[in-house]
Amino acid sequence: MVNRKVLAERAGVSMTVISHVLNNTPGARVKPETRETVLRIARELGYVTNALGKALIEKKIHQVGLAINSFDADEDQICKRIITGVTTAAAAQDYHVLLCPLKSRMDDNLAADLAQLVQSGRVDGLIINKEDVLTSEIAKLIGQKVPLVLINNHFTLPIPEGYRIDSFCPDLFGGTRSATYFLLKKGHRRIALFRGENGIFAKENHRGSDQRRESGYLEALNLLDVPVDRALIAVGDFSRMEDISAAAQTLAELSQPPTALVAATDAIALKAMHELHRCGVKLSADAVVGGGNLFFRQYLEPPFHSLVLPWELMGEMAFDQLKRVIDRTAGPTGVMTVLPVTMTPDGKS
């Protein structure tokens, strides 16, 4: 293994010079010829800087942790897209990304595990993608001065005094409102909404993503003075096919069944359409809006509409902000950044 000592000997200079040359230390003058020599020898010997030695003294390893909870969810291109965003932004600033799979759905010792990762020096900061984090766990992390950014977490709880959390999420409210509005404008007055349950949020008084979806839906109706019929709002755990079937059946049995459909994900929309059809309610693809613009949608014939969620962008912005916090270029802003959600152009992806 060739290190800087070897390099120094071969080049006939001290390690200081080697450092200055290799790091381009600003405000350090090295004789051009010496620089040449050093670079040449380094190249000849195939020298590569040891990141550990460097990190040990710099107290920065140029690596961030990405904690993702989506690994057990079946439908995830989400995790891929977030990863893409984060790694892209990281690579642009010479950073590396360490995967921190979250053990369970629960928060157990989430804070403890993650804090340890930072304290052990393995990463400089964390990006956490988990909707149902307990405020208490986040508070623990912040209390330990862990540089931190949240993704996909719709915080609305009053945050403890002096705690600033940066958070990035898609505008599900606006997106769902647009989707509903779009259908209303087409003349639909009976629009079904398939949304998930509140889960942990009810308890902690958060407003989870599905709550936001419903609010967006309601606002669209409100905007056009269309009366709300809560029977059209299906709530359930739609990762279970039975829940979708049951909800569809209930809807189909209404005296006035829905003529259009908004669903949290494309997968749910697909199944819901089929089930409604089976119960005698036939919706045209043009009266359906799914979510996520998942890849399989374009393979449908014809594809229905979908909300495009800005996962890559979220990942990129999250990293960039985290980097700022790590570098102390900017403290945590304490702001929740809400990224725009758009609708797929007619039938296209």
Place this chain on the structure above:
Amino acid sequence: MVNRKVLAERAGVSMTVISHVLNNTPGARVKPETRETVLRIARELGYVTNALGKALIEKKIHQVGLAINSFDADEDQICKRIITGVTTAAAAQDYHVLLCPLKSRMDDNLAADLAQLVQSGRVDGLIINKEDVLTSEIAKLIGQKVPLVLINNHFTLPIPEGYRIDSFCPDLFGGTRSATYFLLKKGHRRIALFRGENGIFAKENHRGSDQRRESGYLEALNLLDVPVDRALIAVGDFSRMEDISAAAQTLAELSQPPTALVAATDAIALKAMHELHRCGVKLSADAVVGGGNLFFRQYLEPPFHSLVLPWELMGEMAFDQLKRVIDRTAGPTGVMTVLPVTMTPDGKS
């Protein structure tokens, strides 16, 4: 930041003792009371071992790199599942996983970039998931003594003398044979196959995954003495919808159109079914076998069949073998491990 020096002072012992206690150094006796004290103080102070200092001297950071090329492919749950497998196995042995997104489809300086990651001390070894790697690039890595394991790479090229590559891939040959056999047994005699192009493999004389699919298909026909009609084998870049439509149309125009279908992925199967249908060829879901058992399949009504690829398992096995190579518990075996591919039970996922 509390380090071992602080710990030593507080506990009134030397750093050596601290190390022995914290590492449970085998064959080092420490007075029980001393051990108690050290552990208590460590706990009180919330001490966490610095992984960098440790790695610097141990020359092992307990971290591996996972290089994935699938990030630009649209349909990837693959990457999620492989990641799941690798991180699970890694976590079980106290290892961490660093993401190494491969810049492009090309091999450019794949070897150089990845080797650097190891040489900089950031990772102890690499898992590479990329079907179309050039043998030359792999050879470079091995030449630099980089601990290495391949995933999803169907090597068949004669490997340079003295080079041993460990490789893990799904048995697409066997899987496709089973699928075809299954359909033949149902009485189908006109089975269409949708497979991808050979790409780089033709050039390097590899046998890529799609080549293996075709071989499996042919063998099944052969087993039951069913004559081969190459017109039933559609080859194309089926990430492009037009290619699927074109292929379907060609098939539909045959004097004897197909009555069943085997496709490389569930997404392709979905689109192909629709397109054939549109051209007047109606296939029942029971006469279709897709690939990957992708999550959306269960949302279809009814779902068709699918080949279940062992992505998680591949990830786990790959890590375990890499770990052995890193620890020199076992040298590279030079073996390509072919993991079983099964078919979904009727209509279920």
Place this chain on the structure above:
DNA sequence: TTGTAAGCGTTATCAA
């Protein structure tokens, strides 16, 4: 313009 040497947080070798 270049060199010396201390220090980052560990482990490991020898003594005590």
Place this chain on the structure above:
DNA sequence: TTGATAACGCTTACAA
């Protein structure tokens, strides 16, 4: 059973 002390590969005052 415990303690000094030298590595590991790097950066950075400070000195020359």
